[in-house]
Amino acid sequence: MPAELINKYMREAHLPHIWCPGCGHGILMRDVAQAIEDLGLDQNKICLVSGIGCSSRAAGYMDFNTIHTTHGRAIAFATGIKLARPDMNVIVIAGDGDIAAIGGNHLIHAARRNIDMTVVVFNNDIYGMTGGQFSPTTPTGDFATTAPYGNIDRPFDIAALAEAAGASYTARGTAYHAPLTIKLIKEGIEHKGFSLIECASVCPTYYGRKNKKGGSVELMTWQKENCVMSDKAQHMSKEELEGKLVIGRLSEKDYPEYTEQYKKIIEKARK
Amino acid sequence: MSKRVLMQGNEAVVEGAIAAGMRFYAGYPITPSTEIAEQSSVRLPQVGGTFIQMEDEISSMAAVIGASVAGVKAMTATSGPGFSLKQENIGYACIAEVPCVIVDVQRSGPSTGLPTSPSQGDVMQARWGTHGDHPMIAVSPSSVSECFYKAIRCFNLSEKYRTPVILLMDEIVGHLREGVEIPSVLDVEIINRTVKSSEGHQPYEGDIHEIPGWHLNGGGRYNITGLSHDLSGFPTNSNEITDKLIRRLMGKIEHNADDIIEYEEKYLDDAETVVLCYGGTVRAAMSAVLEARKQGVKVGMFRPVTVWPFPERRLKEISPKVKRIIVAEHNYGQIVLEVERIVKNDCKIDFIGKVDGTVITPAEILKRIKEGK
Ligand SMILES: Cc1ncc(C[n+]2csc(CCOP(=O)(O)OP(=O)(O)O)c2C)c(N)n1
Ligand code: SF4
Numbered sequence: 001m002p003a004e005l006i007n008k009y010m011r012e013a014h015l016p017h018i019w020c021p022g023c024g025h026g027i028l029m030r031d032v033a034q035a036i037e038d039l040g041l042d043q044n045k046i047c048l049v050s051g052i053g054c055s056s057r058a059a060g061y062m063d064f065n066t067i068h069t070t071h072g073r074a075i076a077f078a079t080g081i082k083l084a085r086p087d088m089n090v091i092v093i094a095g096d097g098d099i100a101a102i103g104g105n106h107l108i109h110a111a112r113r114n115i116d117m118t119v120v121v122f123n124n125d126i127y128g129m130t131g132g133q134f135s136p137t138t139p140t141g142d143f144a145t146t147a148p149y150g151n152i153d154r155p156f157d158i159a160a161l162a163e164a165a166g167a168s169y170t171a172r173g174t175a176y177h178a179p180l181t182i183k184l185i186k187e188g189i190e191h192k193g194f195s196l197i198e199c200a201s202v203c204p205t206y207y208g209r210k211n212k213k214g215g216s217v218e219l220m221t222w223q224k225e226n227c228v229m230s231d232k233a234q235h236m237s238k239e240e241l242e243g244k245l246v247i248g249r250l251s252e253k254d255y256p257e258y259t260e261q262y263k264k265i266i267e268k269a270r271k
Numbered sequence: 272m273s274k275r276v277l278m279q280g281n282e283a284v285v286e287g288a289i290a291a292g293m294r295f296y297a298g299y300p301i302t303p304s305t306e307i308a309e310q311s312s313v314r315l316p317q318v319g320g321t322f323i324q325m326e327d328e329i330s331s332m333a334a335v336i337g338a339s340v341a342g343v344k345a346m347t348a349t350s351g352p353g354f355s356l357k358q359e360n361i362g363y364a365c366i367a368e369v370p371c372v373i374v375d376v377q378r379s380g381p382s383t384g385l386p387t388s389p390s391q392g393d394v395m396q397a398r399w400g401t402h403g404d405h406p407m408i409a410v411s412p413s414s415v416s417e418c419f420y421k422a423i424r425c426f427n428l429s430e431k432y433r434t435p436v437i438l439l440m441d442e443i444v445g446h447l448r449e450g451v452e453i454p455s456v457l458d459v460e461i462i463n464r465t466v467k468s469s470e471g472h473q474p475y476e477g478d479i480h481e482i483p484g485w486h487l488n489g490g491g492r493y494n495i496t497g498l499s500h501d502l503s504g505f506p507t508n509s510n511e512i513t514d515k516l517i518r519r520l521m522g523k524i525e526h527n528a529d530d531i532i533e534y535e536e537k538y539l540d541d542a543e544t545v546v547l548c549y550g551g552t553v554r555a556a557m558s559a560v561l562e563a564r565k566q567g568v569k570v571g572m573f574r575p576v577t578v579w580p581f582p583e584r585r586l587k588e589i590s591p592k593v594k595r596i597i598v599a600e601h602n603y604g605q606i607v608l609e610v611e612r613i614v615k616n617d618c619k620i621d622f623i624g625k626v627d628g629t630v631i632t633p634a635e636i637l638k639r640i641k642e643g644k
Contacts, residue, residue, distance in 0.1 A: 060494055064492055066494045068495065068497065068506075069333065069336075070359055070360055073330065073360065076325065077337035079297075079323070079337060080295065080337025080345065082337075083334070084321070088341070109325070265316045270316070
């Protein structure tokens with residue numbers, strides 16, 4: 001029940017949220033809450049860490065131990081929290097600019113360490129909070145307030161980047177595919193190691209408007225019609241996948257986890 | 272009982288920090304602070320703590336704040352370029368009131384400068400390095416033994432006033448090796464933060480000795496933000512609440528200046544000339560003062576141990592009674608500006624500043640003491 005979810009996991013005194021009507025971030029925040037509810041986790045044992053951006057405001061709305069940090073640095077703060085309290089479930093919520101531009105270095109290094117945390121990226125392909133500048137995930141040719149003639153940058157695939165850097169679980173969901181996204185976030189939280197769930201969000205206010213792609217409904221209809229499940233995508237050619245978004249679980253590996261490894265260091269040092 | 276050991280300043284910092292309760296260190300290697308990271312990587316796991324080498328200084332500062340809000344005393348150390356990178360998150364620790372210790376072993380700048388040469392060029396950066404009005408405490412040791420005890424003091428001040436504290440070293444002190452007495456039973460008090468856990472508690476309310484209640488012990492699920500916030504820790508756009516917040520942050524240091532400020536004085540009773548110095552310059556100054564005294568010159572020394580907040584009131588008592596203050600520092604003139612602001616026309620102010628990467632010698636100070644007499 002949505003109302004129960006709100007009662008239990010949202011700080012109602014701090015609602016309504018600042019997000020625009022039709023923003024995808026609210027749906028994704030709900031998905032995070034639902035995943036936690038489904039897993040039956042202790043609220044006091046969850047630490048939600050965010051950076052700066054529209055997406056990062058989620059931390060203040062959700063009733064856990066929450067910390068809204070500096071732009072791009074959520075994973076680095078989370079690393080300190082996890083090492084100080086390995087018993088905590090550490091979840092990071094971040095935007096695409098936050099995680100892949102200014103925070104890109106922290107993303108790849110936390111993935112390389114395979115430190116146990118779950119990063120949920122609210123990827124709207126744009127900088128929402130600062131008013132619609134292009135981000136590292138804005139597709140080439142798209143428009144943004146700082147790409148008035150079309151974007152010449154090539155976009156990152158955040159999930160592939162994390163996988164290549166050493167993340168042991170990666171997946172992609174969307175604002176439209178709520179049940180799937182909830183399932184993926186659950187898997188990510190349960191996974192021991194660095195997990196990243198890239199969630200395609202929508203920003204009708206800037207991305208939609210600048211690119212004449214319509215409002216929230218049109219942007220989510222695109223998600224509905226153009227996503228391919230990862231197991232199906234495996235059997236499709238590059239040409240067939242052109243213009244499609246692959247969703248579902250993307251990778252799962254069995255790498256040693258960092259805090260577990262550090263426990264062994266302590267044992268060695270104390271001998 | 273204590274044991275006497277030969278130790279380097281940087282190593283003594285780690286021992287002091289561990290004695291103070293440091294159980295987390297995050298850093299990125301940089302000369303001349305690297306030994307602090309190396310020693311922490313050896314010592315922390317021995318006491319059940321955690322060392323992590325991060326990908327840069329920005330993330331090191333962030334991880335330190337993260338560990339501290341999770342309830343563990345945490346420290347990072349760096350030099351020059353790395354200190355610049357830490358600044359944004361130091362400001363975060365100021366506004367969110369997160370206790371932590373930042374060691375800056377100063378080296379010649381700006382930029383990469385003379386990486387292995389001594390300098391005291393970060394004094395103003397230590398005070399104002401992060402943007403916006405913010406409180407700051409910076410402590411400057413001048414011997415290896417002080418590296419040990421001042422590291423403890425930095426942790427104590429940060430826990431007590433829930434604020435980041437800078438241990439402002441320089442290459443001279445960081446790389447100095449001398450015999451120190453390490454007590455087997457600590458002869459100084461260790462201050463630990465007060466932790467609130469009750470549901471419905473306002474984390475930022477109460478007196479300044481209380482740490483914001485956000486912690487991971489369960490019970491109160493607090494929010495921490497670098498945005499302007501009210502007593503509950505949630506963001507606000509209110510100008511009134513912001514005004515109160517900034518004034519309280521500044522006030523908690525200003526109103527407790529007497530508890531925070533430490534200084535050292537030598538031969539001030541009859542002094543006509545005073546050498547004012549701090550950190551790695553103190554030894555040279557002291558030997559110049561002793562030599563001048565032998566030669567019959569009435570000279571003394573005043574040394575701020577706490578560089579920030581500056582011992583303003585004490586200096587203002589001294590300055591009308593003396594003829595001249597010689598400020599000696601390894602920079603183009605930073606603390607001398609503070610001295611000029613405080614002393615005004617009470618006495619003459621002289622300045623010895625070095626920016627070539629060499630140390631100020633006792634002979635140079637002695638010459639100046641005798642010149643102006
Ligand atoms: C160091 C720093 N640089 C720049 C900013 C300004 N800024 C705030 S949010 C943001 C980008 C937000 O975009 P994204 O992370 O994609 O999140 P969204 O708002 O789209 O959810 C920027 C550039 C900042 N707060 N701090
Ligand atoms: S600007 Fe875009 S991302 Fe930000 S709240 Fe509005 S719709 Fe959402």
